[in-house]
Amino acid sequence: MQTPWEYRYAHRMQNMKSSVIRELLKLTEQPDIISFGGGLPAPEVFPLKQFQEACNYVLENFGPQSLQYSTTEGYRPLREMIARHTARYSVEVTADNILITSGSQQALDFIGRLFLNRGDYIVVESPTYLGALQAWNSYGAQYIPVRADEDGMVVDELEAALRIGPKFIYVLPNFQNPSGSTLSLERRKKLVELADKYGVPIVEDDPYGQLRYEGEHIPSVVSLDSEYRGPNGGHYSGNVIYLSTFSKLLAPGLRLAWVIAPPEVIRKLVMTKQAADLHTASFNQYVAYEVAKGGFLDEHVKTIRATYKERRDVMIEMMEEVFPAGMRWSHPKGGMFLWGIMPNEMDAAEVLKRAVEKKVAFVPGEAFHATGGGKNTMRLNFSYSSPDTIREGIARLGETLKELMVERV
């Protein structure tokens, strides 16, 4: 007889939904569709030559080690390099503060596994990163959304949320996915103070921090927390768990990211990773270290910034030209995403259907809202498509919006 699998699945699977974005990407995989839906880096900026040199160097000099099982914590020279990089941004850390993960998504999953009992609350921005919601839904998380504007989470509204007793606060302070907003310095400081006052940890997710196209660098939340606590004797032991990644600076296909946290949290995450996948691919860690160790990424990031800045500017210029009155959009100072806001009564899912007929796609914003809402919003990616493609895609989207607005009248 056939096995009735659906009755064997664990209860947690009832909360699991396939990512709206990934499903949408399948829909828009027809080659003639211009998709602003994904969150892909521009493949033109991948440093292929440096990669190839690094692969050859690693195999010639560290062949057997780079292909063997290795430690769960991650390749030590890579962790030490990340520690030095972090120190440049005023956070004193050692390799014991660092775990290498298979992408930031894995770090989000591990944080869920380490902290969340069914029903636990998490404070999130509204909107927030969909991948985090996906990771934490399977642990039965509940969410307390705090309103965000162009300066990020409205921290004045955070205190009420903290009195609910959440497990942690989740923020993406730089060029947030999806909205593109950046948390102001003043709000970052207030966030650190409030989190300390209520004894609630902060998870700071920072994939795009290096991708700033205008304005001054703002210190990370972990560095402000470190400063707030004063000298710590060499390693970080504060209240923030910080995530970043090589996906946007180097290449996402390597699946390499890192977590910075107090050593005792890292030790627990290491146990979690041991049971989950033993360790991140050794070869990838050796190669990334070889590519990055001489400071190459410092130069390379300038190329990425120049490329993405142009694309952002082209997208915004074109929107100004073709989008109908009533449409608003964010002006992100970095990152990969721009946030579109339609008149309240419009539904982005409906707009998408019509847009796909015109061969252009985006992600409706509702999925980024942990507890619903945002039906009139959309996320647009500007890093992946060439300037010409962006012009053409925004023209098509403008046309779609105009038609639908006329029909509504």
Next chain:
Amino acid sequence: MQTPWEYRYAHRMQNMKSSVIRELLKLTEQPDIISFGGGLPAPEVFPLKQFQEACNYVLENFGPQSLQYSTTEGYRPLREMIARHTARYSVEVTADNILITSGSQQALDFIGRLFLNRGDYIVVESPTYLGALQAWNSYGAQYIPVRADEDGMVVDELEAALRIGPKFIYVLPNFQNPSGSTLSLERRKKLVELADKYGVPIVEDDPYGQLRYEGEHIPSVVSLDSEYRGPNGGHYSGNVIYLSTFSKLLAPGLRLAWVIAPPEVIRKLVMTKQAADLHTASFNQYVAYEVAKGGFLDEHVKTIRATYKERRDVMIEMMEEVFPAGMRWSHPKGGMFLWGIMPNEMDAAEVLKRAVEKKVAFVPGEAFHATGGGKNTMRLNFSYSSPDTIREGIARLGETLKELMVERV
């Protein structure tokens, strides 16, 4: 104030222990210790040249794609190659039956996440693979151990276990880790029938199937299940979830393994993987495909077999020479491990302490017993050390055992 992290962790973390083996490996990392503790392939057999050629070929021909985000299911040509490979062993499967995972450990973790509610029972061999217990402990699994002998699980004792109502049966039919035993054909058939009778799925973990050094290949449980059910219209839709890996044939540092299961189970595992780490590293999948596609592994596995067979034989010969009366050990027909059994009253943990003084190490067998027992057993790895090192290590271990046995008299 300091964050009291230990009170923030989820309840499931109370079941998490760091792997005995990994902790032990740290202890034995002194360079002058001969360790039979790990489960490492011999680095001498890694095909470095083929790897290097494949890396260069991939970067020259598929550079951007191989470094970009990719699908959660895995690289399609690799999945199709695995489907063809599987068909050679009489299981009709398509790419829809296959998910690429970051090592088999990740597949074990995902199976736990997909199936296990807290308190669910799993039928396991006694002893069984420690990594599986580690993965499933965090989901609150309980275990029903079934006795195993040199022909694997004693299937006559399985029926009583199935009437308890387990979520699934977990078996390693070929050259089991840790015992080295192989499930006989007759028992495999009985296993398939009993599992079908009670409607309980089987998880077949087969990392070593290709590493046979003597005797005839025995059909996998999934192929017997497929045969038992008859023609299925092209894809597999039976009662077995089958795991295998590139770690032993190619290199573990790539973290590449695969799951074969009915398409509906694969779809659920894909959702699980999406939330857990998006996808397995694209570059590694491209490179593994390039190395393997022309049939290279069929040749390469002969080298591995010859290397490991010699090491197994040297270990057994030396044991016959130097181990004291009262010691017994398995004669595995393949794989990487050999199982030592001391007289009942002896404790392998105590023996290990003394052995480490003599600069030789192994893994005490107790940890492989899901519900305790096996204090007088030990796992010895023969794949990693050279023949000369094996001779020296077994001589040291023999001396340790003799001393302890004399002391006991």
